[in-house]
Amino acid sequence: MNVTMSPRDRQILQIALPSIVSNITVPLLGLIDVAIVGHLGSPAYIGAIAVGGMLFNIIYWIFGFLRMGTSGMTSQAFGKRDLPEVTRLLLRAVGIGMTVACGLIILQVPIRQAAFTLIHPTEEVKELATLYFHICIWGAPAMLGLYGLSGWYIGMQNSRIPMYIAITQNIVNIIASLCLVYLCGMKVEGVALGTLIAQYAGLFMGAVLWYHPYGRLRKYIVWRGVLQKEAMVRFFQVNRDIFLRTLCLVAVTLFFTSAGASQGEIILAVNTLLMQLFTLFSYVMDGFAYAGEALSGRYIGARNREAFTDTVRHLFAWGGIMAVLFTLGYALGGNAFLQLLTDDTNVTAAADTYFYWALAIPVTGIAAFIWDGVFIGATATRAMLLSMAAAAVSFFALYYGFRSFLGNHALWLAFLAYLFIRGAMQTGLSRNVVEKAFGR
Incomplete structure (x- = not known):
């Protein structure tokens, strides 16, 4: 065929x-x-x-x-x-x-x-x-x-x-x-x-x-x-927002590791192994985000709204394909992959308890990755910062709100919510971003 x-x-x-x-x-x-x-x-x-x-x-x-x-x-x-x-x-x-x-x-x-x-x-x-x-x-x-x-x-x-x-x-x-x-x-x-x-x-x-x-x-x-003053001001405004956004991202990532470590060596090892599944997915999705940066910025510069819209639609189609493939791949071979990383039976047994959280990573994270690329191409860095800040606040609120009775499950719930809220907020802000880029 x-x-x-x-x-x-x-x-x-x-x-x-x-x-x-x-x-x-x-x-x-x-x-x-x-x-x-x-x-x-x-x-x-x-x-x-x-x-x-x-x-x-x-x-x-x-x-x-x-x-x-x-x-x-x-x-x-x-x-x-x-x-x-x-x-x-x-x-x-x-x-x-x-x-x-x-x-x-x-x-x-x-x-x-x-x-x-x-x-x-x-x-x-x-x-x-x-x-x-x-x-x-x-x-x-x-x-x-x-x-x-x-x-x-x-x-x-x-x-x-x-x-x-x-x-x-x-x-x-x-x-x-x-x-x-x-x-x-x-x-x-x-x-x-x-x-x-x-x-x-x-x-x-x-x-x-x-x-x-x-x-x-x-x-x-x-x-x-x-x-030139005006160009330097714009350069630093764009990069200031990305810098602050990155600080939020680093805070969530480091806290995730720290919170796992506070629950003992086994939980730390489990979280570290399961996060490798997120890392693999992020390597692939970042590639499509880079394509979003390059193409969306190009068509905004060329004032070609039709090509921009078509690009975003195709990026999300590829993101959907990747989400399905990774979810199926993790469901069928995720445990075997974890066993390649460690032969500690206590760790792999404990990982089974939390494995379904890792299965949800591709679906909850797809929009955040694609919109990140599109927003960077549009230099809509303030919208990126607002989305990331809201997601980070939600992460900490959910973790501290549920950790007393959910334990490590609260950490994974908070992390997946953080990914989903980033994408959801960017989806909500995308209309304003496009209107600002091309004019009403």
């Missing part, structure tokens, strides 16, 4: 599929580091990588607005065919990313001290994590520069280059870390240097790959207008 795919579907998949590959490769950087130090003979090495990796995940997560804000504004400028503004946005995003990174490097000691005050690692882990942190922090310019560059590429409807960058980083990280640890006799410092080298290799690759398809834009590379 031949399946005919519409041009719109092909547009979506051309952006979504490379983005999904990029998303899946992201956690490999951390897994590679853990796998290498896991054979060095001391659990303290694993603890150091875990603590250091968590710190950087939080730091870079918070500054993810550099990618999202750049993507939305670039896709709109691309839709308008405003090539000078497209180029100014690239310079603006990368420049601000580098500036923020320099601030992180300058403040690295108080940042590390504040983090260890909250985490309380053992002295041995603390010493090794400090070494790891003070090496990897020098990768901040590369990482935050790449955030701006990757957002710009997606805004330009090109998700293949970010995929090539992610693959390059992983290959370089494996080779560099293995050589430094096993050939040069280094330990945690070797893994940290391998990560650092991989980060700058990714930035170098991102810059080199820019030249061929976008070299013609060099004639627009002038700093005049990059720091």
Whole structure:
């Protein structure tokens, strides 16, 4: 049977599929580091990588607005065919990313001290994590520069280059870390240097790959207008809302882990394993969200409401397909997947009690992912912030309201409600967002 795919579907998949590959490769950087130090003979090495990796995940997560804000504004400028503004946005995003990174490097000691005050690692882990942190922090310019560059590429409807960058980083990280640890006799410092080298290799690759398809834009590379007051105000307004939204997201995510930990090792392990099912789903749905960012912004910039509406409709169709496939996949093979992650029978038995919550993740989360992409493309960041804030408040209210008699079930109820409320509120706000983008 031949399946005919519409041009719109092909547009979506051309952006979504490379983005999904990029998303899946992201956690490999951390897994590679853990796998290498896991054979060095001391659990303290694993603890150091875990603590250091968590710190950087939080730091870079918070500054993810550099990618999202750049993507939305670039896709709109691309839709308008405003090539000078497209180029100014690239310079603006990368420049601000580098500036923020320099601030992180300058403040690295108080940042590390504040983090260890909250985490309380053992002295041995603390010493090794400090070494790891003070090496990897020098990768901040590369990482935050790449955030701006990757957002710009997606805004330009090109998700293949970010995929090539992610693959390059992983290959370089494996080779560099293995050589430094096993050939040069280094330990945690070797893994940290391998990560650092991989980060700058990714930035170098991102810059080199820019030249061929976008070299013609060099004639627009002038700093005049990059720091124009009105443009900078809009840039920071968009990114301020995304930054605050990200803080809400981080608060919910960290609290979810903390609340599970407070209920004992078994519940913490169960929640961690079941959240891997959410993570897998999010990798795929983020790919479609990136397609939403690129295409919705493009058609808003081009003032093509019909194409915008058609794109949103097709994005939700793909989201529905993914929700059905993931729900069926988890129902049929979810337990087998959990058993691959652990052979602890106590944990897998306890996971059965909460497994049906994980089955509901795709259905409750689909709208939030799709609307996030569309709203970023529309630079409707205030609506995103309001939706996320309401969802976060609901999360904490439901958890504290039901935990006394539902226990860990209250945590999962609150999390699923948080996903659903995000999508429901964005659905309610979408009409105003569209009217504002295209005019009444």
